[in-house]
Amino acid sequence: MKRLAAVAMLCGLAACATPDTFVAADLEPGRLPTPDTTLDIPGLGPCTDNPDRRLHIDASQPVHVLVHGCFGSSGQFRGLAQVLAFHGQQAACFTYDDRAKLADSAAELRSALTQLAARSRVPQVTVIGHSQGALIARRSLTDTLAEPLPARPLGLRLVTVSGPFAGIEAARPCGRTWLYPLTLGLLPFSCYVTTGPKWADITFSSRFIREPGPLAAPVFDHLKIDTDERNACRRTEAGRCVESDDIFSLDEQRHPAVESGPRVKRVLVNAGHVEIVGDKREAPMKLLGVLQAEGVLRPTPPGQALAFERLLSQVYRDERR
Template identity: 50%
Template sequence: MTKIPAAAVALATLGLMTGCATPPPAEPALLTIDGSRLPPANVSMVIAGLSQCTDSGDHTLKLNAQEPVTVLVHGCFSSAGRYRGMAQVLAFHGQQTACFTYNDRDSLSASAGQLDTALTALARNMDNKHITVLGHSQGALIARKAMSVSHPDAIDGKDVQLRLVTVSGPFGGIAAARHCGSPLWKTLSLGLVGPICQIVTGDKWSEITATSPFIRAPGALDPRVTDFLKIMTDESGSCRRMSNGACVESDAIFSLAEQRNPAVDSDPLVSIVEVKAGHVEIVGNNRTGPVKLIAVLQERGVIKPTQPDRMEKFGQLLTRLFGEASR
């Protein structure tokens, strides 16, 4: 039998980091959201894992208990503040948000349990128990698992009504992680492939492969989920950063094949929309606005339509949040 040096296995598995978007360049602190169009807040709460969608460090949620709420779940190398732009888009349309923050090196099942606990506490504080959960990338996997009846930390409350929206989620398993779930690689590496994968990706390493139970048996959706909008991104040929007209950083993270999973896609509640967009482009950053995502979310009723007399102001908001390319 040929021995594979541990160093070689490590190099082979370092590609796993492509399962997350690389950290974006430093941006100014995203500390505030203009809530002038939001319904007046009448409840305040502190819930582990939930906060305002800013980097202010203020974890007190101030919401209107009679209105629905959208919970945003970030992907790898992200934070609540990275979704300030999307939260501001919702606020412009009079819709309140909260952001769920977790350790992206934790087990996905553990993070889903934390999300379930947070959603239970949120629902208990709200009279209107309509909650939309929108997860991007790894956050899509966590959001979907949290909504599964097979998850032990199910959300409490018979009157809770849930809507699930996922964006660019690798529901078919991350191709770059295939060595982590391979019996052959386990043998060839003398058992070292597992520990190395854990070093690279954290405790989620065994859940992100195409052969893992997490991927192959996602579980049926909780009956309180009224619908599931699954947005898939065709990221081929996309670019996140250019220099002198040349792409120096691709925005292609997950292929369409990695985003497909018959066990997820065959659910009668699921509605699939495919968008030609890069992995980060779809949710926006300080250079590109999430105009394609906004269009889909408005078409599907997740974001309210923009009133004709406010279109110009909305365009100005997108420019202010994301730059001139957003118009």
């Protein structure tokens, strides 16, 4: 029975993020600089679900690259991209197979960043990853990958949000190799069926988790945003929580090797796992506050406060209801 219960725990992995069930429209231009370059880079495109995945940017201005979690897509970060656009900041979204090995996805992201640098004049790239995307974003900027970093000087900044850097607790049975023969191979098979090839990367005992690797020299800082998700609720009915937003504990998000060094700053936010990045029901006000305080998101011009409120009510449609 204990072995069956261990296998059943894997069902919790399906809750790592909210499935993206809507198709995002094209972004309004906001205060963005006029695009002067069109790039066709695998995995890197606009933060919408538009089938045209080419990236249209001002090649001399910084770019924010957003990395979604599992069950996500580029459209999941349409809201955050629109907020950046309102403040005159460009965004691109990295899309990947969320069941693939995390190291493979990180290598694909690294390749996309290298191509972006080689084919433009962007002076700085800020990589922002949420949930599983946080693991991929950080690994892409470490010295552990064979894929080279951009050859020319380029400022790289890393922002991770709610990343399970200590491994996903629901996947703990998958990391207990001594259970494999006792379950006649059922355990690793169930791990694979549930999460795909990435199952071997997300456990506490995996090399991916145990050896996160040092940040590469061009990365000038890492803003690590952890979320205290206890008692967070994603959806209520009649005053009762029917869908929890408590996905990753603080223990799952902490890792000494990831947090060590002068380039890392940790910020703790009391927010649910989806609440922190927002969805169609709620704008990510806590995250936006942190990003502005840390200089990732530009300050909202005083005369544009009301316009910004209107934007939030349009992008996060149910937030003001």
